[in-house]
Amino acid sequence: MEKKNIEKRLSEYNGIIKENDELYRGVAKAFGLPDCAFWILYALRESGKTLTQSEICYAMYQPKQTVNSSLKKLEREGCIVLTEMRDRRSKEVHLTEKGVKLAEMTVDHVISAERIALAGLTDEEHDTFMKLFRRYTGLLKDSIGDLLEKQEEK
Template sequence: MSEKIEQELMLLNRLYKEEDELYRDYAVKIGVSATEFWILYTLCTSVEPCSQRMLSELWFYPKQTINSAIRKLMGAALVVLIPVEGRRNQKIVRLTDKGEAFCSEKVRPLIKAENTAFLQFSEEERALILTLFKKQINCLKIEFDRID
């Protein structure tokens, strides 16, 4: 592999990590873990009810990690679990009134900042970023599968 490719990949990975750190630092700033933040973020933005399984699949966290984070959010009275009728073990995660207030004060401003930042790109640039990012992930999956 050429040195140029290695440098480009290092930069790409550092940029991924930098973005991840921006979100992690924000979560710490508002007093929650990264997992708790992404749960709250999803509950703020989702139009459909969110189950624990959905949150696990959406954010690629193990089910136990999601469960632990939800328990912590429940302890802070930010969310509740509501059993789904007719579904034995499925529960929906909902924001409490306190959770709604917390999200309005702490999470929604970040979402607004994300929107403002993303809108600094043209529609074509936004589409290109998403297309290339998806392609990179798909290519990595294929290559990682070849390693095994």
């Protein structure tokens, strides 16, 4: 592929990703939630079960410190309860009644909007989109892995 085409496609891709990110940032702001708190509530509601702090970090691709700060704030606000597990290093995150109501008024609506958007795709379009997005992400992961290896060699 020509360099000009690659540059154009990369720009288009980055624009779409940033627009998508802005949609979520905008809806979190409209609901009066910091991004991280929004994604914590989202992860808990999407999973439909209790998650540990580590599982939330993994689901959000965020550092433990960032997630922990937001969890502490949600706990102070009475939206979640953190309970120690057997190993005492891990904690489970439980929504309180207040947290459930907050999720119902916020992230549940976003999840519903996402379902409506996905329903607008045919099965074939969805499968193609996911297949190509997974493929691109895998190729990018390999390319960045190579970049990091070269960086470590310096």
